[in-house]
Amino acid sequence: MRKEEEFSEWYADVIERAxxxxxxxxxxxxxxxxxxxxxxxxxxxxxxxxxFDGTGHEEVNFPVLVPESEFQKEALxxxxxxxxxxxxxxxxxxxxxxxxxxxPTSETAMYPMFKLWIRSHADLPLKVYQIVPVFxxxxxxTRTFMxxxxxxxxxxxxxxxxxxDAEQQIREDLQINERLMRLLCLPYLVNRRPDWDKFPGAHYxxxxxxxxxxxxxxxxxxxxxxxxxxxxxxxVTYEDAKGEHKYVHQTTDGxxxxxxxxxxxxxxxxKGLVLPPAVAPVQAVVVPILEKGRQEEMLREAQRLFFxxxxxxxxxxxxxxxxxxxxxxxxxxxxxxxxxxxxxxDLAKGAVTVVRRDNGxxxxxxxxxxxxxxxxxxxxxQVSMWERAEAILRENTTTLAKVEDAKDGMNRFGWCGxxxxxxxxxxxxxxxxxxxxxxxxxxxxxCLVCGEPTRQVAYAAKVY
Amino acid sequence: MRKEEEFSEWYADVIERAxxxxxxxxxxxxxxxxxxxxxxxxxxxxxxxxxFDGTGHEEVNFPVLVPESEFQKEALxxxxxxxxxxxxxxxxxxxxxxxxxxxPTSETAMYPMFKLWIRSHADLPLKVYQIVPVFxxxxxxTRTFMxxxxxxxxxxxxxxxxxxDAEQQIREDLQINERLMRLLCLPYLVNRRPDWDKFPGAHYxxxxxxxxxxxxxxxxxxxxxxxxxxxxxxxVTYEDAKGEHKYVHQTTDGxxxxxxxxxxxxxxxxKGLVLPPAVAPVQAVVVPILEKGRQEEMLREAQRLFFxxxxxxxxxxxxxxxxxxxxxxxxxxxxxxxxxxxxxxDLAKGAVTVVRRDNGxxxxxxxxxxxxxxxxxxxxxQVSMWERAEAILRENTTTLAKVEDAKDGMNRFGWCGxxxxxxxxxxxxxxxxxxxxxxxxxxxxxCLVCGEPTRQVAYAAKVY
Numbered sequence: 058m059r060k061e062e063e064f065s066e067w068y069a070d071v072i073e074r075a076x077x078x079x080x081x082x083x084x085x086x087x088x089x090x091x092x093x094x095x096x097x098x099x100x101x102x103x104x105x106x107x108x109f110d111g112t113g114h115e116e117v118n119f120p121v122l123v124p125e126s127e128f129q130k131e132a133l134x135x136x137x138x139x140x141x142x143x144x145x146x147x148x149x150x151x152x153x154x155x156x157x158x159x160x161p162t163s164e165t166a167m168y169p170m171f172k173l174w175i176r177s178h179a180d181l182p183l184k185v186y187q188i189v190p191v192f193x194x195x196x197x198x199t200r201t202f203m204x205x206x207x208x209x210x211x212x213x214x215x216x217x218x219x220x221x222d223a224e225q226q227i228r229e230d231l232q233i234n235e236r237l238m239r240l241l242c243l244p245y246l247v248n249r250r251p252d253w254d255k256f257p258g259a260h261y262x263x264x265x266x267x268x269x270x271x272x273x274x275x276x277x278x279x280x281x282x283x284x285x286x287x288x289x290x291x292x293v294t295y296e297d298a299k300g301e302h303k304y305v306h307q308t309t310d311g312x313x314x315x316x317x318x319x320x321x322x323x324x325x326x327x328k329g330l331v332l333p334p335a336v337a338p339v340q341a342v343v344v345p346i347l348e349k350g351r352q353e354e355m356l357r358e359a360q361r362l363f364f365x366x367x368x369x370x371x372x373x374x375x376x377x378x379x380x381x382x383x384x385x386x387x388x389x390x391x392x393x394x395x396x397x398x399x400x401x402x403d404l405a406k407g408a409v410t411v412v413r414r415d416n417g418x419x420x421x422x423x424x425x426x427x428x429x430x431x432x433x434x435x436x437x438x439q440v441s442m443w444e445r446a447e448a449i450l451r452e453n454t455t456t457l458a459k460v461e462d463a464k465d466g467m468n469r470f471g472w473c474g475x476x477x478x479x480x481x482x483x484x485x486x487x488x489x490x491x492x493x494x495x496x497x498x499x500x501x502x503x504c505l506v507c508g509e510p511t512r513q514v515a516y517a518a519k520v521y
Numbered sequence: 522m523r524k525e526e527e528f529s530e531w532y533a534d535v536i537e538r539a540x541x542x543x544x545x546x547x548x549x550x551x552x553x554x555x556x557x558x559x560x561x562x563x564x565x566x567x568x569x570x571x572x573f574d575g576t577g578h579e580e581v582n583f584p585v586l587v588p589e590s591e592f593q594k595e596a597l598x599x600x601x602x603x604x605x606x607x608x609x610x611x612x613x614x615x616x617x618x619x620x621x622x623x624x625p626t627s628e629t630a631m632y633p634m635f636k637l638w639i640r641s642h643a644d645l646p647l648k649v650y651q652i653v654p655v656f657x658x659x660x661x662x663t664r665t666f667m668x669x670x671x672x673x674x675x676x677x678x679x680x681x682x683x684x685x686d687a688e689q690q691i692r693e694d695l696q697i698n699e700r701l702m703r704l705l706c707l708p709y710l711v712n713r714r715p716d717w718d719k720f721p722g723a724h725y726x727x728x729x730x731x732x733x734x735x736x737x738x739x740x741x742x743x744x745x746x747x748x749x750x751x752x753x754x755x756x757v758t759y760e761d762a763k764g765e766h767k768y769v770h771q772t773t774d775g776x777x778x779x780x781x782x783x784x785x786x787x788x789x790x791x792k793g794l795v796l797p798p799a800v801a802p803v804q805a806v807v808v809p810i811l812e813k814g815r816q817e818e819m820l821r822e823a824q825r826l827f828f829x830x831x832x833x834x835x836x837x838x839x840x841x842x843x844x845x846x847x848x849x850x851x852x853x854x855x856x857x858x859x860x861x862x863x864x865x866x867d868l869a870k871g872a873v874t875v876v877r878r879d880n881g882x883x884x885x886x887x888x889x890x891x892x893x894x895x896x897x898x899x900x901x902x903q904v905s906m907w908e909r910a911e912a913i914l915r916e917n918t919t920t921l922a923k924v925e926d927a928k929d930g931m932n933r934f935g936w937c938g939x940x941x942x943x944x945x946x947x948x949x950x951x952x953x954x955x956x957x958x959x960x961x962x963x964x965x966x967x968c969l970v971c972g973e974p975t976r977q978v979a980y981a982a983k984v985y
Contacts, residue, residue: 079634079637081634081637082583082584082630082633082634083588083590083591083633084584084586084588084621087584087586088584089581089582089583089584089634090581090582090583091581092579092580092581092649095580095581095582096580099580115556116556116559116560116563117553117554117555117556117559118553118554118559118673119546119553119554120546120548120551120552120553120671121585121623121654121656121671122548122551122607122671124547124548126547127547139613139614140613140614141613142612142613143586143609143611143612143621144609144610144611144612145607145608145609145610145623146608146609146610146611147607147608147610148606148607148608148658149603149604149605149606149658149660150603150604157548157607159585159609166546169546169547170543170545170546170553173543173545185556190585190654192585194612194613196613207584207585207586209582
């Protein structure tokens, strides 16, 4: 674990050197996605699309603006957001009759349309998602990808006939999340947030929490069970088989560019970014070592290699006229998983030298059938990046015997479930109560605060 | 050509029946992209990405909001837009010190960053693009895809060392446009807009104008040469090889969801949408004709066909338990290019029946090697949809002998080039002067207004 201050500097530096995002845009917390950062984000988006398309969700795209009248219908929801939204009050030279909110999330935009789209049980389940910018008027310090005012956001919204169907959806969401997090090499815990910290308007909220090297937790996914709370407010009903009108039950699944912040933080090192192969815009870079007098031959061979590899992966040939060391530095900062060096000696041996970005391992691989071998190395890297990160999460999870033992990382402890005890832990440690693990954990002990015997654990950590 | 009123009704009906967009969202002119419409738009976007990535552009993503201070720097530009923008004046409960504009286009967002990114001639050309929502406070009547308040927008922005380099970029843009319009089966004219109608802040503006069945022209692409107009305002300079600081020369290339409006209008018919295969989310639908007693066999065969075709195209198997006629109606309304019917008689003959959506042509094709044959039919369709539309554009282009002859469609006439004469045509016909064709046309005649001999033609039409 690094000290927070040191972490912050390192984090900003990695992002700048990899040219992911530019925070010099003249509005605080609204950053510019540079081509390389955007390319990674698009690969993450694509992975989400595949998961959600493959589970019967359909992609839609709703307007950015929500009329005040719709926004204010759900009392708890608006209370949770009204201090955090941007307001459009003027169009051209006119004051608007109905003010418009830049969506902080899209419940209030979507559900008036759900009311129109859903008529009978045959229209259910309705499962849609969108990948869009959302906006929060953050007053706290902003940080690229982690706390920004314009957020690149993923949100799935579903409507079901019954509460149990909605529960089943949450379970599907967790399965999707597991597959995505494996792809992104982001180990996590699923916590059920305490009641006083659930999403405004939700029946309950689950969150996927990962741990950054600063020792703080970062929420990278949320899964909300709305029951019929929003349906009652937006009057979203369906006619069941018996002709009765009933309220739908709803869920949401949310993720954001924070995922990229987590990847940068968890896998990056002193040389810069380290990308999981699954979301690397360049999975391998071919660097020919140009010996005097044999440059043309080496370049031709490197090109041949490049075209072969291109059929099987995202590959780049770096044939710029600069020293190899400069190229290594450039691609290491950008987290390219594999560097494939091709020098005159390699050529003579019918081999290439492959260097892994995650652990620096250098291996000579036969030139014959190289694309298959390189693909295998990429797959190995996926697994070992996940395993390494998971070990770090485990190592930095402490089961507390007393409140004073709380430290950076994930803190696990017995909790009787009473609000007073939960809030006491948060207050005395200066941490947030992440809630109770969704997947039951074996525990036999006592509540950390009141000492009452309990089999229930909870987690607490400093958070972003 | 249809009457405008009839066209409007038909157009709205096609969009509704194909479930492309929902205009019942509670803000006028801000519509919801439904899954099928969004799927088409994503294919159009993807075609744009391929073209622009392939010509050395890089995709970026800028914030939606622009500070008033940056927005107001370019006097002509702000004058052109200030009546048309939405203003964010409040964040949470606070009045903002600096008001924010929802971008109507991104010059004023991007160029302050260009100033930071461009240092020397080695940084040029800078070629970026983004696909994002932009906003206009339209007060006129809105129409799905054609005139909306939140616009799905494509914009490429480039910076070059010299004016001639920027000119070369415009020529590249026109080549890209030609390839895209062929793919989308949208014939067009490239017109140089009259000086009084160029983009606010531009040196000159070119536009691709297509013609809709209502007899009105629709601008589907714009190509602006900015010279160093914006560079001077945003102080975007570079150091040349001699160490001198010079202003960059800039261009933009813009397109929008209007493209989808044009596809709907130009190719649609009484049955609904007709999609060019290149941007059809479903290029072929397999419909098994289920004869009593042989249902399982037919379904199995249809599945086999589906899996074979899936390797080569976007295909759907419609195995719902409804009458074939209902299925035909459903997929015709959605513009699916090919319907592949498989009945017991086809099966016995080792054949399938393929029906083209664009002209209704029905052909029996041998089952053997079907994927290749179907791909050929799709390619043929691409060409014939382009040719049919181009013939219609030609047929509806009239060369005028006198102003009074102007009618729906494209009106071509001699123009001496004087503003007074150009404006007189516009005024007396109630049309817009689209400008002079970029690709020179043979003409020997006289100015339609002043009668002065001229070899220059101009175009006028009613526009959206």
